Amino acid sequence: MSKRRAAITGVHGWAPDYILTNKELEKMVDTTDEWITTRTGIKERHILKGEGKGTSDIGTEAVKGLLKKTGTSPDEIDLLICATVTPDMAYPATANIISDKVGIKNAFSFDINAACSGFLYSLVTASQFIETGKYKKVIVVGADKMSAVVDYTDRTTCVLFGDAGGAVLLEPSEDGYGIIDSRLYTDGSGRVHLHQKAGGSVKPASHETVDNREHFVYQEGQAVFKFAVTKMADVSVEIMERNNLTSDDIAWLVPHQANLRIIESTARRMGLDKSKVMINIQKYGNTTNGTIPMCLYEWEDRLKKGDNIVLAAFGGGFTWGSIYLKWAYDGDKFAKK
Ligand code: UT7
Numbered sequence: 451m452s453k454r455r456a457a458i459t460g461v462h463g464w465a466p467d468y469i470l471t472n473k474e475l476e477k478m479v480d481t482t483d484e485w486i487t488t489r490t491g492i493k494e495r496h497i498l499k500g501e502g503k504g505t506s507d508i509g510t511e512a513v514k515g516l517l518k519k520t521g522t523s524p525d526e527i528d529l530l531i532c533a534t535v536t537p538d539m540a541y542p543a544t545a546n547i548i549s550d551k552v553g554i555k556n557a558f559s560f561d562i563n564a565a566c567s568g569f570l571y572s573l574v575t576a577s578q579f580i581e582t583g584k585y586k587k588v589i590v591v592g593a594d595k596m597s598a599v600v601d602y603t604d605r606t607t608c609v610l611f612g613d614a615g616g617a618v619l620l621e622p623s624e625d626g627y628g629i630i631d632s633r634l635y636t637d638g639s640g641r642v643h644l645h646q647k648a649g650g651s652v653k654p655a656s657h658e659t660v661d662n663r664e665h666f667v668y669q670e671g672q673a674v675f676k677f678a679v680t681k682m683a684d685v686s687v688e689i690m691e692r693n694n695l696t697s698d699d700i701a702w703l704v705p706h707q708a709n710l711r712i713i714e715s716t717a718r719r720m721g722l723d724k725s726k727v728m729i730n731i732q733k734y735g736n737t738t739n740g741t742i743p744m745c746l747y748e749w750e751d752r753l754k755k756g757d758n759i760v761l762a763a764f765g766g767g768f769t770w771g772s773i774y775l776k777w778a779y780d781g782d783k784f785a786k787k
Contacts, residue, residue: 534592570632
């Protein structure tokens, strides 16, 4: 029997039906399908339509699907963490709203905001509660309704983002499966390059902030790109070296989907063939906290018990990190119909 670790024992993802294509964006701002495809790899993204719909609705669909497929009752859940930068409201936590909507009543829940690295931060946080033996079933949700904070008159950001989310169930494993190692980093000085200017305590909402379009994503793309492309690769190589993993040992890289060029560069630095890299950015764009669980969900039926998997992300903050885990089940047991 080895150390108690937190293993993912199920994953479910959800994206809204409405698809916003590059062609449609060509009619909204001065852009082209060619520019978006070559600079980012994105072809389309999903958008959550409907009044009164928020991130919790995405998370709720993901958690409902997860509970159903794993045969878990909401009463069994001890803790639910939601990683998001687009909470339904400033407070209470979106995690609480999701818990209420799915009938989780015996758990505590809270949100984590670490921008695009939030799902990794949340997984690592959740895993501590399992490793100590305190809790047995923990759900981590990564979900964002980015369309709520994207300025559809700004071509430099509106082509990048989409809405989606996913959820994983974490349970204890004493057979060597689960989260084995992680490296998480923050550099708060990077905040100047990627943030939302208004709506927080420094600059509360006012007519002026609305008129100045300050409630949207502000990103200096090139500056963020430079950091992202270096840091995501650095931290992925670091986790390989710390765990004596060669590229042959790794079954899958699950990268945050912000830009195809960043993903490819990370894979190259790790010495990984593209066939081992989960890439669905063309279908969803950057869904912030939704990217990594959505990849795990879409690839689930190809994952094998014992697969060595590296998760890697970079996001606003700046935040970045990587996780090394051993997959705990043959994914085809949940084969999608
Ligand atoms: O997930 C969180 C972390 N975020 C990231 O990792 C994003 C990192 N950054 C990026 O992925 C890239 O910087 C972008 C995709 C955002 C932009 O790509 P880029 O190659 O860095 O382009 P750029 O910002 O240097 O802009 C190049 C040109 C500019 O025109 P000029 O100044 O050369 O005339 C832009 O105005 O492309 C122009 N441009 C566009 N043209 C057509 C910017 N956006 C567009 C657009 N369509 N949508």
